[in-house]
Amino acid sequence: MFLEILIVDDIFESRHELAEQVTALGHRVSLADSGMAALALLQHRLPDLVLLDLLMPELDGFEVTRRLRELTGRHWVPVIATSGLQGEEHVIQALKSGADDYLSRPVNPHLLEAKLRHYGAVLALQSRLARRAQRERDILDNILDPVLTLNASGNIEECNRSALGLLRQDGQPLRLGDACLAVLGLDLPALLAQPECQLRAADGTLRPFELGLSEWREALHVHYTVVLHDLSAQRQVERMKDEFLATVSHELRTPLTSVLGALGLLAGGAAGALPAPALALAQVAQRNGERLSGLIDDVLDLTKLEGDRLQLYLRPQPLYPLLREALAANQGYADRAGVRLLHGIPEQEAGPELRLDGERFLQLMANLLSNAIKHSPPGEAVRLIVSVDAYCARISVRDRGPGIAPAFRARMFEKFSQADGSDRRAQGGTGLGLYISRLLVERMGGRISADEPQDAGSGACFSVEFELAGRAQTEVTALPRILHIDADLEIRERVQRWLSPVALVDSAAHLGQADALLALHADTPYRLLIGSPQDQGAALAFCAGLRRLAQGRPAMLYGDSVDQAFCKEAGLPWLSPARSGPAELLAMVQQLMKPAASQQAKEQAKP
Structure with a gap:
């Protein structure tokens, strides 16, 4: 990699001698004869690397290095200090001032070449990383959905441009460091369990958002990335679809009723006896009309049920x-x-x-x-x-x-x-x-x-x-109540059937649905919660949500997407469906419910 190098030295001969060596290695050179001249050049253009003499009048190399670091900020420009002084004290002082390396005068051409090659490779790597980081930043900022990154405490560490259009629950603009509770209206455990939330947009309106959450680790630190998908347009389309289906169905029903009535009269001989072929055709038309009437009824019922209007x-x-x-x-x-x-x-x-x-x-x-x-x-x-x-x-x-x-x-x-x-x-x-x-x-x-x-x-x-x-x-x-959470309908039905002799099993496809069932049966609380992290997002996040719903009651994992080591880390008992049958599940469920049953008996025995 060819570098643009600034050489700073107040002595003409040594400055030009070093410039010739650097030029011979194929690099571009600019020159400054004093510390003030170097700082003036740095105001207009930053070089790739600086070769800086430490002993200069008025402004020495130590002060130039310190000011250069203030000027460049987060942008790293390697500084190699040069000096003919003997001893290590001035080297240590140069490094403390912000220099990255040191060369003794007279400069060894081979050592100079090796150091420039080394810093060229480091700068090339830095350039590639900076381009990649900027590319990822640009991709993130061009995602239309708001994206937030949270730390393990639920505070916002990073967000994209779309997220800046959101308002906190108090109506103030979103800021880095805000707690997710202040922005999303949900603390971290609730956020891990909820499929949706209501957020205030920049125009002040409350909108429904779908939550897509993933868990990842950096070293030993846990982070969560939350993608918020605005459901407003989708909900509006669904309402329009339902209204259209209801309107069309109602409009079809009226003429169809008249057609069926007329066909019934014809088939019944109200207009005179029909020949056998004509009667058969009338009956075919009547049967298919009744089938169409049933279809219209299904569509009407569907729109009412899904819209909670039935x-x-x-x-x-x-x-x-x-x-x-x-x-x-x-x-x-x-x-x-x-x-x-x-x-x-x-x-x-x-x-x-x-x-x-x-x-x-x-x-x-x-x-x-x-x-x-x-x-x-x-x-x-x-x-x-x-x-x-x-x-x-x-x-x-x-x-x-x-x-x-x-x-x-x-x-x-x-x-x-x-x-x-x-x-x-x-x-x-x-x-x-x-x-x-x-x-x-x-x-x-x-x-x-x-x-x-x-x-x-x-x-x-x-x-x-x-x-x-x-x-x-x-x-x-x-009979005690058990809540079973699994994305697979067939597994939910099987567990329900296997446990029916000892418990009433309510099933939920995800944590949000389970939350609603807990509220519905608050008067007869669940004795045990069973869950499978399969197809539920981040497994640890699902376990955290399961413990939150359990509120101190027994909970267990029942699924093959995790293993014993994971469950030990999550702090939950586990049973593998692939390695067990109904008898093993029944035995484990009864064992887990025993402490809760004993405690309930003690509570009931209190005067």
């Missing part, structure tokens, strides 16, 4: 009359498909009481029964099975169709989810039925699941569970 009328109702009504409503569809509906519901019996919205429960059962009929071959049977214990009622619908593809199980209760097999596609459908069913069940306080197949070709079995109303509702509190 009002449910929950009250204790006997189960068996509702099930008999659901079976009767779907009998015609089963007859046309050549499928039998089998059940063991006693005639004239009311059965247990559940707290339900009767109309929406019938809609739920219609979805499950029609799905089972649709996927059952002609001649087969769909079974409705009811099991009741002291705490809840479980209603299962089992078919003998092709079953559920393993790859589809994890997303079957999500919106617009459909298996991709050609045989399923031939049956039609929008992929909304199971999603709406899940939302309805959860809004009524129940749980929905798909049972694992007992053997190949055993079909599919969907089950819903509701707690009993009335007296049995109070008995259910005898």
Whole structure:
């Protein structure tokens, strides 16, 4: 690397002799005959390196070095002091004044070449690092989303240009060193657990932001990088979409009702007897019109449920009359498909009481029964099975169709989810039925699941569970509550099933959802929290959030994305699903709940 070097020496001969040596090595040279002249040159242009004589009149090399360091600030310019003096005292003083190196006069050309080569390599490395740092800074500043870097105490260490447009909770501009609580309205443990927050933008409006958080380490220090994605435009688009779907659905319903009415009259002979071919066509049109009407109803229900605008009328109702009504409503569809509906519901019996919205429960059962009929071959049977214990009622619908593809199980209760097999596609459908069913069940306080197949070709079995109303509702509190947090729906269902003999298990997909469940069941607190860091962001951050939610109650990790060493560092007990089964999980859960149960018994025994 060729350098631009400033040579400062008050003696003409030694100054030019050194300049010739430096020029011969291929470097560019500028000259100054005094300390004041050197400082004047430095005001206009900084060289790459300075060769500075220590002994000069008026302003010696020691003072020039000190002033040069004040002038250059954070920009490093290597200074090599030169002198013919003997002894180490002046070398030490030069280095204390800010010089980087020393050369004795007369200067050894080979030593000069070696030192210039060394500092050239260091300056080249510094230049590359500076360019990389500036590139990273430019990339960060050109990210449209605000990005904050926090230290382990939750204070802002660094931010990009977009973050400077945010205001603190008190309306003041964001500053480095501010606590995340002052800016985001959340302390660090809450920030690690929340998926969203409300922030005040520069225009003073509160906007929803999605939180993307990652944990990283520098030496032994923990840092957190938070990316804030403004959800305002997305939420507005979602509102517009919902309003559009609701408007279009309502507008379609009116003419469709008239069309279906006219087709029904034609098929019924109101306009005279139709020839057989015409009657068949009218019936086809009527069936497809009814299917379109069902689709419109699904879209309307979806917009209401997602917008939290669907009002449910929950009250204790006997189960068996509702099930008999659901079976009767779907009998015609089963007859046309050549499928039998089998059940063991006693005639004239009311059965247990559940707290339900009767109309929406019938809609739920219609979805499950029609799905089972649709996927059952002609001649087969769909079974409705009811099991009741002291705490809840479980209603299962089992078919003998092709079953559920393993790859589809994890997303079957999500919106617009459909298996991709050609045989399923031939049956039609929008992929909304199971999603709406899940939302309805959860809004009524129940749980929905798909049972694992007992053997190949055993079909599919969907089950819903509701707690009993009335007296049995109070008995259910005898079972402890457990909160299970896992991003995988299938694992949540499996844990729920395995632990059902000893506990009521509520499931959450992430920490934010778990926080809402804790608030919902504040009157019957959870005895144990189980969580998996898989797909939950930074594992240590998830563990911190889990401990925050536990508030001193037992908590454990259940997942294979971590190991024993990590769990020991996190201070949480751990069980590996891959190396254990339901018996091991049950034993560990019961062991962890023992201290809490003993403490509760002691509290209840106090006078």
